[in-house]
Amino acid sequence: EIDLVIQDVSMRFNTREGTVTAVDGVSFEIKRGEFVSIIGPSGCGKSTVFNILGGLVRGYDGSVVVGGERISGPHASIGMVFQEESTFPWRTVIDNVAFPLEVKGVPKAERYVIARKFIDMVGLTGFEQRYPSELSGGMRQRVAIARTLVFEPKILLMDEPFAALDEQTRVLLGDKVLKIQQDLRQTTLLITHNITEAVQLSDRVLIMTFRPGKVKRIVDINLPRPRQ
Numbered sequence: 307e308i309d310l311v312i313q314d315v316s317m318r319f320n321t322r323e324g325t326v327t328a329v330d331g332v333s334f335e336i337k338r339g340e341f342v343s344i345i346g347p348s349g350c351g352k353s354t355v356f357n358i359l360g361g362l363v364r365g366y367d368g369s370v371v372v373g374g375e376r377i378s379g380p381h382a383s384i385g386m387v388f389q390e391e392s393t394f395p396w397r398t399v400i401d402n403v404a405f406p407l408e409v410k411g412v413p414k415a416e417r418y419v420i421a422r423k424f425i426d427m428v429g430l431t432g433f434e435q436r437y438p439s440e441l442s443g444g445m446r447q448r449v450a451i452a453r454t455l456v457f458e459p460k461i462l463l464m465d466e467p468f469a470a471l472d473e474q475t476r477v478l479l480g481d482k483v484l485k486i487q488q489d490l491r492q493t494t495l496l497i498t499h500n501i502t503e504a505v506q507l508s509d510r511v512l513i514m515t516f517r518p519g520k521v522k523r524i525v526d527i528n529l530p531r532p533r534q
């Protein structure tokens with residue numbers, strides 16, 4: 307059961323210095339419920355792959371198939387967590403986290419109950435009525451993670467979600483995200499440069515590398531790891 311297929315994808319950007327090949331013929335698949343990480347050096351094209359999968363980039367070659375459907379823009383079953391915090395500054399913590407439920411038309415009382423569960427999960431109970439400007443960067447990132455998890459996306463894409471967090475929070479939050487991912491059997495792609503994090507959380511790690519001539523390739527490592 308393959309959930310996400312990226313087939314021979316290339317992306318070139320035209321810049322003043324000329325054409326930059328950000329991604330060059332990358333292919334991989336993720337099975338339903340699988341947790342896959344991509345690691346690789348800065349500039350190898352990880353974020354470009356992430357943005358292509360999220361439907362945020364057009365003009366690439368190759369194809370991206372999500373749940374059997376070729377995508378050409380943002381897909382409703384995909385939830386994304388970005389490296390840079392992306393909270394709504396004019397909304398309190400609880401109204402940030404409840405936002406996707408509000409869009410779905412979930413009544414206020416009900417969406418607050420659900421939002422509180424996720425706020426607790428990311429360790430921000432007691433901060434529900436604060437505004438993002440009253441929180442640290444790491445706390446804002448946790449709000450953004452809770453806001454993505456709250457609508458239980460079938461496919462979860464995360465680009466360096468824990469980069470702004472201290473080590474302790476990173477491990478704690480990683481464990482919680484993994485627990486939810488396993489409970490919901492979410493198909494998950496994590497982009498990280500933290501190899502420990504990739505190995506701890508993933509079923510499989512894809513290593514994106516540069517080869518001589520700047521062609522990028524993916525090396526696939528399976529982690530035979532018992533799961534609880």
Ligand code: ADP
Binds near residue numbers: 321329
């Ligand atoms: P990574 O996430 O692995 O650090 P990126 O996907 O951000 O890599 O970038 C891959 C390459 O593509 C880099 O050389 C980067 O400078 C270039 N690149 C990415 N986005 C753009 C863009 N919008 N315009 C021009 N070049 C870009």
Ligand code: ADP
Binds near residue numbers: 429431444445472
């Ligand atoms: P950053 O990495 O941006 O500093 P953190 O999320 O690690 O952000 O939090 C930084 C500080 O914010 C903590 O040292 C603590 O003082 C405060 N803080 C974070 N989470 C909580 C919490 N759940 N309860 C109370 N204070 C917190």
